[in-house]
Amino acid sequence: MSLSDTVSAAFRSTYDLAFQISPIILNGGIVAGTLGGMMPIIGLNGQLTSLASSVLTGGGLSLDDFYARFVPLPGSAVISNAIGTYPFANQQVAANAIITQPRHVSMMMIAPVKDASGYLSKLALFTALQTSLQAHCNAGGTFHVATPSFLFTDCLLTSMTDVTTGESKQQQIQWQLDFVKPLVTQQAALAAYNGLMGKIAGGAQVLQSSAAGTSIWSSAVAAAGSAVQGAVPGITGMSGAVNTFLSQPS
Structure with a gap:
């Protein structure tokens, strides 16, 4: 493999890790006591330790070893404004009556079972994930969501819904996570x-x-x-x- 191919592979792995493997970062909440007060979502099931060990030792951890991949869904809003329709004092004011709305982004988590042992660990894995995310929300934690075109910071998780289609024989392998970027964050307030x-x-x-x-x-x-x-x-x-x-x- 040439040097350019090696560099391209490294960039591709970095891209996949940032935007597909772990694009959701927990901030504050249950991870407030960690270094930097943040932790990627793969840290909730122990795979962050495996990744760090592989990087430090130069091992060959494959990105296929991770339990899920994330894909941004269509419909994410980076600019969301509404037009005021109530009476105004004059036409000049009415012409510029833009009301800023909260931005929102949705991520699809695709987590199929890859081997026979996965069927046994699936219940424990997703129960731990759901419990951790709910505890993080209850503790006032927020989320940073990275997409290839935009970084949504200090978002709130509003729902995690099973959206598995009939294309696969496996059940509950596609989950939609909906985030909202509030107009006023705790820091700004x-x-x-x-x-x-x-x-x-x-x-x-x-x-x-x-x-x-x-x-x-x-x-x-x-x-x-x-x-x-x-x-x-x-x-x-x-x-x-x-x-x-x-x-x-x-």
Whole structure:
């Protein structure tokens, strides 16, 4: 085998591993205590250990040894918008009434039994997989889903459904996993919450709204005319009244 063939085979194996063997990454939840807080889905049945051992020792682990392959299903949405149909103040606003919708992606897990021993281990394998995925969802975990064209991050698993057709004599070998990318993630919500609480704790208030629709925050100095910190009773004027009120014990 030539060098170019070797490189091509290595790239092909990497592609298969990333997008077909283990394109689903668990994040947080039951794997929050692991290194990096993430783990590929093949780690739920112990095959991650076999893969790591093969890479470190230079062994020949075949990608056919993995229990399942994943294929992205048609219909995944990387852009999802809705048009507002309620009354608007003017036509200019109505022309740009785009409402962002959650993105979604579905993966097909194909896991046929490959040998006689597989019929005995199938029940235990899928029970463990279902239990782990449900526990991960219950613990607030999210999923990263890798497809050849787009990476969906911080998704929620909404369902895992048997979609096996009659083309095979085996039952329950094709499973559809549906994911939704929420509009607001926990990280984004926490950042917004911390920013808002920081402004409120600092004595900021909203004076008016800008033309772009964003709020303009003002500090207590601009609102009262003097600093709130260290305010003492007895100061006359508007700033003294505000400072006196804010300095009273609750």
